[in-house]
Amino acid sequence: MGIHGLSKVIADNAPAALKEVPIKACFGRKVAVDASMSIYQFLIAVRQQDGMQLTNEAGETTSHLMGMLYRTIRMFENGIKPVYVFDGKPPDMKSNELKKRGVKREGAEKAAAAAEETGDTENFDKFSRRTVKVTKEHNDDCKKLLKLMGVPYIEAPCEAEAQCAILAKSGKVYAAGSEDMDTLTFGTPVLMRHLTFSEARKMPVVEIELAKVLEGLEMTMDQFIDMCILLGCDYCDSIKGIGPTRAVSLIKEHKNIETILEKLDSKKYPAPEDWPYQAARELFRAPNVTKAEELDVKWEAPDEEGVVAYLVGEKGFNEDRVRSAIQKLIKTRTGTTQGRLGDYFKPVEKPAGSTSAAKRKMDAKAASGSAKKKGGSFMKKK
């Protein structure tokens, strides 16, 4: 669920933090993208008339490869260099939430099966989209494709959004490219929204700058995190009767959840029983991520024959289409060699209070010269 209503809170209280950016101005940007989320969207959206996903002759789904291939190339054509971040194990705190979602999906699965039986394509289409899950195979397919395309990816130990935030914080990338607002709660200095369908549709890219969010809300990062917990996050319940308006004013007045619990009338607004807000807070402050210094993020030359062998040979793609797509990739790649605009970006000033990782900050500049680090390729780490 991300953070419930956070985008509206920001729009209302810190409008200066939102900036519409023409896609052209994004040229040269490196961006961290949540791969599992992208795959999920492709599996839902890339379908044919009857509501079935695209498949090869063996019946293996190809919708996600389709989407990943063309979207990635489109980004490159705009000078945007993505690094994909794959989810690891969800934190234990999320299991309650996930269980609830599982129950919902069972209902949708039954409904989809029933609709398929009776040939009700309309309802089959509707319900089958709610039964989509991203499997290990989907993830592995995409990793294989990305590797062949020369596009880096990272396997996060836990939440991809948290890993994206760390990459942006460290300066390895300019921003996290996501629709998920809790990337901000994880501390990304810049969040780029509507990045994916900005060119295809007429929607502009929207950049959200964390420092300006805090400025507009008049909060420290720690206060912001507590506010996000009050708004409602994936890790624990929130206090009934406290919505966006009261959450903002309570944090402004009392500064943290402990004080709010002291001062708040617990008859009117009882806190959830055994409320693990402190553990949730800790997940946001110090999420389980791989340190940016340990990650080598490099864009390499695509292996055209490898991509053709995989997509055409194994997955039944049209060879002409694939080759011309790869040609686009090669062309834009040689054109942009070292993205320029991104290098002028200065990391946003670090908000007060955060516990870990205070030292790096200057490595955005420092990293440009040196490129050694561990093992040859970009993946690794788990």
Next chain:
DNA sequence: ACTCTGACTCAAGACGTT
């Protein structure tokens, strides 16, 4: 009058040709 809940809805990609 304002605020919040909860139940509900919807939409979700990209290419190439026309």
Next chain:
DNA sequence: CTAATTGAGTCAGAGT
């Protein structure tokens, strides 16, 4: 048994 979106929007109804 290896998967568990999300955001945005509307509405009525109730609590403050």
Next chain:
DNA sequence: AACGTCC
């Protein structure tokens, strides 16, 4: 821009 198609 709309549309059929991609696999």
